[in-house]
Amino acid sequence: MDRRGQREKVTNTSVPAAPPPVVALDGVSFNYGAVEALKRITLAVAAGEVLGLCGDNGAGKSTLIKVISGAERPSRGRLLIDGAPANFIGPREALTRGIATIYQNLALAPTLSIAENVFMGAELTRASGVPGLKLLDKRAMRRAAADYLEQLNIDMPAMTTPVAELSGGQRQAVAIARALRWQARVIVMDEPTAALGVKETQRVLDLIRTLAATGRTVLLVSHNMADIVAVTTRVIILHSGAMVLDRPTHGLSADALAHLVMTAGTA
Ligand SMILES: Nc1ncnc2c1ncn2[C@@H]1O[C@H](COP(=O)(O)OP(=O)(O)OP(=O)(O)O)[C@@H](O)[C@H]1O
Ligand SMILES: [Mg+2]
Numbered sequence: 143m144d145r146r147g148q149r150e151k152v153t154n155t156s157v158p159a160a161p162p163p164v165v166a167l168d169g170v171s172f173n174y175g176a177v178e179a180l181k182r183i184t185l186a187v188a189a190g191e192v193l194g195l196c197g198d199n200g201a202g203k204s205t206l207i208k209v210i211s212g213a214e215r216p217s218r219g220r221l222l223i224d225g226a227p228a229n230f231i232g233p234r235e236a237l238t239r240g241i242a243t244i245y246q247n248l249a250l251a252p253t254l255s256i257a258e259n260v261f262m263g264a265e266l267t268r269a270s271g272v273p274g275l276k277l278l279d280k281r282a283m284r285r286a287a288a289d290y291l292e293q294l295n296i297d298m299p300a301m302t303t304p305v306a307e308l309s310g311g312q313r314q315a316v317a318i319a320r321a322l323r324w325q326a327r328v329i330v331m332d333e334p335t336a337a338l339g340v341k342e343t344q345r346v347l348d349l350i351r352t353l354a355a356t357g358r359t360v361l362l363v364s365h366n367m368a369d370i371v372a373v374t375t376r377v378i379i380l381h382s383g384a385m386v387l388d389r390p391t392h393g394l395s396a397d398a399l400a401h402l403v404m405t406a407g408t409a
Contacts, residue, residue, distance in 0.1 A: 161188075161189065161224075162222075162224055162225025162226075163186035163187055163188055163222070163225070164187055164188065164189045164223070164224060164327060164328055164359050165185075165186075165187040165210055165221075165222070165223060165241070165328055165359070165361075166185065166186040166187065166221075166222040166223075166225070167183045167184060167185045167186075167206075167209070167210075167216075167219065167220075167221060167222075168184055168219055168220045168221075168222060169182050169183070169184055169218065169219035169220070170182070170183045170184075170209060170216040170218070170219035170220070170221065171183075171216065171217050171218040171219055171383075172202075172205050172209060172214060172216055172217050172383075173217045174205075178383050179202045179205040179383050180202050180205055180206060180209070180216075180383045181382075181383040181384045182218075182219065182384070183206065183219070183380075183384075183385050184219075184385075185378065185385065185388070187328075187359060187361070188359070189327070189357060189359055190354060190357055190358070190359060191354075191359055191360075191375050191376055192350060192354050192359075192360045192362060192373055192374045192375050192376075193359075193360070193361050193362065193374060193375070193376050193377070193378065194362050194363075194364065194370040194373075194374035194376070194377040194378070194391065195207070195361060195362065195363045195364075195377075195378055195380065196364070196365075196367070196370060196377055196378065196379045196380070196399065196402075196403050197379050197380035197381055197403060197406065198381070198403060198404075198406070200382075201379075201380040201381055201382065201383070201406075202380045202382070202383040203332075203363045203380055204332060204363065205383075206380065207243060207330050207332055207361065207363060209221060210236075210241065210243075210328075210330060210361065211230075211233050211236050211241060211242075211243035211330055212230030212231070212232050212233045212234075212235055212236030212237075212241070213232070213233050213243075215229070215230070223239055223241070237324050237326070238324070240324070240325055240326050240327040240328060241326065241327070241328045241330065242320075242321030242324055242326035242328070242329050242330065243329075243330040243331075243332070244314070244317045244318065244321065244329065244330065244331045244332070244334065245332050246332055246333045246334070246336060246337070248313055248314065248316075248317045249317070250305050250313060250316060250317060251305065252304065252305050252306035253304055253305075253306060254304065254305060255301060255302045255303060255304055255305070256287055256291075256298065256299075256300075256301045256302070256303055256305060256308070256316055257280070257283045257284045257287040257288075257301040257302065258283070259305050259316050259320065260283070260286075260287040260290060260291075260316060260319045260320050260323055261283045261286075261287065261320075261323060262320065264323065264324070265278050265279075265283065266278070266279040266282045266283050266286065267279055268282070283301075284301040284302065286323070287301050287319060287323075288301055290319035290322045290323060291315060291316075291319050293322065293352070293356065294315050294318060294319065294322075294349055294352055294353075295348070295349075295352055296311070296312065296315045296345065296348075296349065297312075298312060298315070309342055310337060310338045310339075310342045311338060311341075311342035311343075311345035311346050311349075312345075314334055314338075314345075314346045314349060315345075315349055318349055318353070326358065327357075327358055327359060328358070328359045328360075328361065329353055329358055329359070329360050329361070330360075330361040330363075331350070331360065331361070331362050331363065332363045333363055333364055333365065334346050334350075334362070334364075335347070335364065335366060335369055336364075336365070336366075343366075343369065347369060347372055347373050350362065350373045351373060354373075354375075360373075362374060367396035367397070367399045367400045367403070368396040370391070370396070370399060371391055371394055371395065371396050371399060374391045375390065375391055375392075376388070376389065376390050376391055377389060377390075377391050377394065377399065379402060379403055379406050380406075381406035381407035382407060384407075386406045386407060387402060387406065
């Protein structure tokens with residue numbers, strides 16, 4: 143074979159194309175009236191990454207999450223999912239594309255059971271025997287909810303237990319199980335440990351590790367630098383809506399990260 147032939151062979155077969163980032167922002171800006179809450183953010187998140195979003199109050203973290211979760215649309219720039227532009231008309235559409243966002247209040251109904259919370263808004267039904275009439279399939283929902291929670295490796299009481307009786311960490315798990323019910327590939331969490339004690343915080347960090355170990359992508363907003371360095375693979379820092387740092391977490395201590403956040407924008 144001549145040289146040219148060999149080179150062609152190499153370029154044709156050796157390097158498989160990398161999959162596109164599961165979530166990417168391409169020059170995204172977002173304005174609340176005159177306030178530029180996000181300034182030309184360009185970011186690509188690969189499947190299986192746990193990305194920490196850091197920055198002081200008002201830096202734009204929640205706004206960034208809202209754009210990714212379909213709650214807001216970029217004023218400029220593009221959101222891409224699996225490499226294709228996404229124009230989500232709302233969070234429900236993002237959810238159907240596998241992007242689930244868990245806000246701090248968790249949006250759980252305390253008086254309803256664990257299973258009912260996991261399937262809220264997307265209940266399983268079965269035929270009733272009467273044409274056109276469907277019944278809630280409570281047994282199937284209990285079984286499936288237990289399966290999702292088992293995937294999360296967390297101790298839970300019976301699926302009929304009201305959420306009001308659960309600990310903070312268990313409630314986070316119910317909210318995550320709901321995301322899994324939607325086959326979420328990307329799970330966005332805004333300050334999941336802010337209201338939790340030390341032990342419960344560790345449980346939630348374990349939940350995040352479990353999600354990553356099963357190939358899900360996690361975006362974690364937190365003011366707790368110890369949490370960020372404990373579970374993330376990469377961190378970004380926002381300051382006044384601009385991304386001022388994007389680096390692997392490896393080698394970064396909580397103190398060093400706190401210092402970077404505090405001095406962001408002063409360099
Ligand atoms: N609904 C809104 N209307 C007008 N301005 C807003 C609104 N929401 C946020 N902002 C402004 O946008 C900027 C970014 O806010 P954002 O909530 O994204 O920050 P954050 O990083 O999440 O802060 P925190 O750590 O306090 O949650 C801030 O200047 C904030 O005052
Ligand atoms: Mg916020």
